[in-house]
Amino acid sequence: MNRGFAGSGTYIEKGHRLAGRQVFPLYSGEMTASCATRTFPRCHESPFSSWSFVGILLVVQVLLLPTSSDACDDPPRFQSMKLKGASQATYNPGDKIEYECRPGYMRIVPLLTTTAVCQADNTWAPLQEACTRKPCPQLGDPLNGRVNGTFLFGSQAHFVCNEGFQLVGPEILHCDLAGNSVAWDNEPPYCEKILCKPPRQIPNGKYTNSHKDTFEYNEVVIYSCNPSSGPDEYSLVGESELICSGFDTWSSDPPECKVVKCPYPALENGKFVSGFGKKFYYRATVVLQCYSGYYLKGNDTIVCGADNMWEPKVPECIKESISPSTKLPTSSHSVSVPTSTQPTISSVSGVKPTTAPPVSRLPDHPSTSEPPSEVLGGWIIAVIVIFSLIFITLLCCGFAFLIRKKKREREGSASYSTYQNKSTTPEQTH
Missing domain, CATH: 2.10.70.10 (Complement Module, domain 1)
Structure with a gap:
């Protein structure tokens, strides 16, 4: 068996191949050598990558679809008409729809079409309102x-x-x-027709036309009081005239007839200006005034009210107080006060004050000092009089001068005539 050396003490038999990247020839035969196998991190496929790809494909398909459809939109709506029958899911070109009048409406005469057609351009043929409101039965004007x-x-x-x-x-x-x-x-x-029942009767009084059972609209009744059997007369308190203003409705409540007498309005340190009398009944009016040296606290006009009291209450007369600045200075010497309007003080010893003592003006009392405006007016009058006299004097002098001048001219003319007469006399003698 032939063997080959692949490095790192690894023997590989002929005919076998290890995982590697290159084959090397050896002494006899071929042997495949490989470096030591290294481990590298594996890339795991994301579960979202496939779905993202699918989504992109769907979007592309949608964008590639034709933008227009081959159907009309929903049928148009009208105020007076509604669609006849059930509505369809889609309407293709050539489809027709029929309208009918809504409840409370009727067809317009002459009749207008109520049919609409889905046109080839996927729009509905124009359609007008073909119905109008029904009328209720005619109402006539009521009487009056x-x-x-x-x-x-x-x-x-x-x-x-x-x-x-x-x-x-x-x-x-x-x-x-x-x-x-x-x-x-x-x-x-x-x-x-508006009618009123008779108004209420009042004690110690009556009203006009009390015999009538009904009173018409705007009819007036007038109340008055009966004569009193006692020492004091009755007063009518309230509105004397009532008007029928609505169905069984009068303009106000009936008045009262009763004795209203206010006490005598005694005013200490004062007097009556108007409204003199011994008895003061309802609505009696009195005007009051205080004596000199007093001022009125309250209203000067009072009226006797329905509760037997004056309205407003009776005023008072309060004595006027003099401030300390108005008192004349006291002295151990005898002092004489002249009776003139300008208060001057002279002393027996001959010493005169530099200024007159101040005098304050009291309410309702004339001032003892002459107003500046009056002094100024006197100076103006004096100046006018003086200038008038000077003008008249100059005028008289001028007039006298003219008279003397004319007189001298006449005298000169006469003397010249005498001289002429004397000069001509000797010639005439020869």
Whole structure:
């Protein structure tokens, strides 16, 4: 048996081959030698690689499909029409569909086509609304009223009454479905004349037309009080006139007839301006005023209210207080105060104060000092008078000067004439 050496002490018999990358010839025969086998890491196939490849193929197939189909879209929808029968899954060119009116609608006259065809370009042939709303029964205006709105399916009718009448029944009717037809959802209302029952009688009073059983809309009743049997008269407290403003509805509650008497509004240190009297009944009005040296705290006008009290309450007259700055300074010397409006103080010793004592103005008292505006006005008047006198004097002087000038001219003219006469006399003697 022939053997060969393959390296690293490995003998290989002839006719056998080891895993390796190269065959070497030996001394006799052929032998296959191989290096020591090395182990390398194996690459495991990802489970996602095959699926990714399949997905890519599907996407490519979808993209390669034709973009247009050979069928029409779903049938068009209309407000007044619906598809007759069941809808198909697909509609091929040449297929026809039929429409019918929806409930509450009817065919338009002249009749329009209700058939649509799937065309060769996979679109539906144009189709118009072929139905219109059904009308509800015609409603007439109620007596003493009117109705507004339309009478078609889905609309409303509004009822209104004339002044002096009120609506009895529903104000609005709706035109709704009634089986295969349409009808109003309620009975039409009517207008009834507004009447009021007699108003309530009041103690110690009465109202006009009290003999009537009913009062019409806007009719007026007037309340008044009966004469009082006592020393004080009755006062009408509340609204004297009531108006029938609605069905059995008056404009306000009836008034009251009762004695309302307020106490005498005594005002200490004050007096009445208006509203003089010994008794003060409901709504009596008094105007008050305080004496000089007092000011009014509260309202000067008061009214006798329904609760026998003055509204607002009777005011007070408060004595005016003089601030310390208004007091004249005291001195051990005798001081005389002149009676002039400008308070000056003179001392027996001859010493005069540099300034007059301040005097504050009290409420409702005239100021003792002359206002600056009055002083300024006096100076202006004086200046105007002086300038007027100067102007008149200058005018008179000018006039006198003109008179003297004319007089001198006349005298000069006369003397010249005399001289001329004297000069001509000797010649005439010769």
